[in-house]
Amino acid sequence: MRPLAIIFSLLLVFQVANAETQINFWHAMTGDLQSALEALVNNFNASQKMYKVVPIGKGNYTEALNAGIAAYRGKKQPNLIQVFEVGTMTMMSSGAIIPIQDLLAEQKVKINWADYVQPVLSYYEDKNGKLMSMPFNSSSPIMYYNKDLFAKAGIKEVPKTWQDAYKASDAIVKSGAPCGMVVGWQPWILIENFSAIHNLPFASLENGYGGVNAELKFNTPAVVQNVEKLQSGIKNKSFVYEGRRSDPARNAFTNGRCGMYLDTSAQISAVKAGSKFLWGAAPLPYNAGTKPQNSIIGGATLWAFKGFTAKENKGVAEFIKFLGQTDSQIAWHKSTGYLPITLSAYKKLKKEGYYKENPEQEVAILQLTRTKPSVLSRGIRLGGFTQIREIVEEELEKVWAGTATSKAALDSAVERGNKVLQNFAKTVK
């Protein structure tokens, strides 16, 4: 027993000497994004001696959220978890988290909120304007276009409106390319952002911000019409469907097949790395004759779980503050394509002439801030939103496959989605 006791006491000494408070941080970043995130965390750890943030990758967004839920139920939750925007309502009403604004106030860590880009913050505030989670990686959809294919098709001006985009798409196919336009994250871009930009409701009760009894409303004529128009493009390949999320659509663009590619601005670095042609980025198209609202954001925020000591929460607060610093924001933005979410970071970049050299990086910021967010372009706050997105994916796939009309599919999506909402409302007391 004696040697063992000695070893134990040695270990104890070692631990005390190494007594940084450990902050566990579960995230869903992979590949280049994971490296960028780890670099950021390393900077924080190097900047002070009190806390040590440990980043742990938990797969994709869905998997990370599930891991968090399972961990919380098993009382093994991390301090911080990265959750995508559609999980916001789930997290908010979970009772498992401390609103980030409360946590910062408790720990007396001050953050200058006025410096933050408002549409980003507003997506994650509750009814009373309290910030629930800390925006981490935020993006907005933009339009990537292949300059070579545009030139070949004789397109002089980058399309601003959908009507121009349809025409450009036809011209691209006519010039011999196998694909006019491809879209990633289609529920987010073709339904959620399309609605926001045209100031159309996605759901009642201010897109759900007004309470859990909201109903889906996104089968508006304009949305239906656009989807219908795209469906008609399937035949001559002026519109092509490649699969869910980003990768299949982006591949179709970067290997030079598609003229236009609508997807998150977070794909900028991947497009840059993957394409061997000249390309540009522009705002999402809007319907001719309308005045476009701001687009809405996508991405993820950091949530603080309950159940930790004040000391640990203080570490969380310090880390969050660190993330908002101008240098952190600039590094993150440059390495990933996610938006800088503070005005000072944006201004500094602009002053440095970064956007002159990298105009594509500014497109999403300008689009996001071009108007003051309306109640319909502020964001969407729904329970069971992941399931609703799945339903929308499914129904849109039926449209592209030609087994349902745009109207029928979107009506069905609304009906099915409403069931999900009703179920969710029952679980919230």
Place this chain on the structure above:
Amino acid sequence: MSQILIKKLVKKYGQNQVVHGIDLEIKPKEFVVLVGPSGCGKSTTLRMIAGLEEISSGEIQIGNKVVNNLAPKDRNIAMVFQNYALYPHMSVRENLSFALQLQKMDRKDIDRRVRQAAEILGLMDLLERRPGQLSGGQRQRVAMGRAIVRNTPVFLFDEPLSNLDAKLRNQMRTEIKKLHMRMGTTIVYVTHDQVEAMTLADRIVVMKDGYIQQIGSPLEIYRNPANAFVAGFIGSPPTNLIEISGQIIGMRPEHIRLEAEGLSNPVGYQAQVEVLEPLGGETLVHTLVLNQKVIVKCEGLAPVRPSQVIQIYIDKENQRFFDKTSGKALNYN
């Protein structure tokens, strides 16, 4: 006219030749037994007749037709296998009628033939049973029945009795003999048991190492073995083979006596008794002659005891002489 004619038949597995160009002619209605120790090529020869093994070279004719390239079903033969090879998922009736159904024979005719065969073999009460519900002897009968219903001119038997116990084997042996007499079919029968060969055969073909050693009626082979191997293989107990002054002398145990009386031309040897095996009606006396084993079969109880030195006698004409190197009989005619 011959039923089966085999010319220079050779079987090779790769480089390994197991049957070395044998010739054999089998007459209609003849019962021919191929006998020899395991590995002598007898089964292989039978399987080449059946068409289950390819012929490496040589020729086989059945009913004056060269069958080398004919499928088994076109050779007009029936075969009984050592392990019966009954179809386990079919009833006895289905087993018996399978071949006939394949011939598209009329239902009535099938029934008639199956009934006939079943009566001959005493299977009438077992027709609806499956092979799994039958005893070994019953399965053997079904296997034979399957051959009988086909009514082919040639039956091939591949060690059909070796899976049965001794008593059943004797019984079935008699039945096969009766069957042959009744059906008048040409039978080629393979066995390693010389008793079966002696009792069943019209003619025996003794084989060893892929060569035919001797062909002849059981008595011919018993009386005039062509070589020391045949002499030693046929008979029970086998012929004593001892070497004396550069010659091998063969003496059947039943020909040796303990006294010279009653022998017309006796030859005597000094022998030392080792063991006695009294069998009731007769006694086997195991002795050593010039340090070589010699078994003597005497009637009743032998008046000798172990380690006693005695004289044994044999008629001169009952002795057989074989060449020491080739093993060939010297007085063979």
Place this chain on the structure above:
Amino acid sequence: MLKRSHYENPILPYLLISPQMLIVILFFLWPAGAALLQAFQISDPFGQGTAFVWFDNFKNLFETLEYRQSFLKTLVFSVSTALLSLLMGLALAALTNRILKIKTVTRTLLIWPYAVAPAMAGMLWLFLFHPTYGVIGHFLVSNGVDWNPVLNGTHAMVMVIIAASWKQISYNFVFFLGGLQAVPRSILEAAAIDGAGPLRRFFVIVLPLLSPTIFFLIVMNLVYAFFDTFGVIHATTEGGPGGATSTLVYKVYSDGFVGQDLGGSAAQSVILMVITVILTIVQFKVVEKKVHYNG
């Protein structure tokens, strides 16, 4: 007569089976019970607000067109997968059985796909079937087939069936080869002499003799297709396009883990549980009745 062992210590037998029982309780009964309870509740993912709703979850399911369609899709998928993998396994085994000494390397290669992780198998076939850069997909497209599993539900189903059965062929192959090698050669020779050609021998003699193996494999393959193909579907189509390949087991996942609808997902798994129980009962009943040929 059943044999009964007698132990000096009456507790000993129970002690001896307790580890196994513990595993059964911990890993089977408890989760199954939890699923059963959850099937009658709706709750938020974090389990903070839970309401008992009796059969609402089941009612919701059967009122949903997608769920009812999923039954049909599962049937098409499972039967096709089982059939394809059984036929391929049998064909390969029959061909291999003709070669007397199959090389160990060859046999190992034939068994290999079984060891491939379902997700990997899925990725492999997804890649092969991709209309632009997949070998098979490209071949189809260049031969005038408008092949597009991302868009066309039937194409997606075909792809998933092939990917799922590919993995199972090895399993069937091993059992079929064993079964074929257990068929005594003399029986086939007897049939050949009786006048049956190779095809008839196969169908009239070999297949009936293989029937216990075939039945066992049918059940195993159906169980595989029903419950074990989640990984393949997840990696290839994610149940799409438009839910065309969303089988029952995939819906359990997508509704429960993606959609966070735990009650509905639990209700679905209870339904799957019932199906498994039925399949198991059928198997035991039929196996009991099955004649043991060489008794």
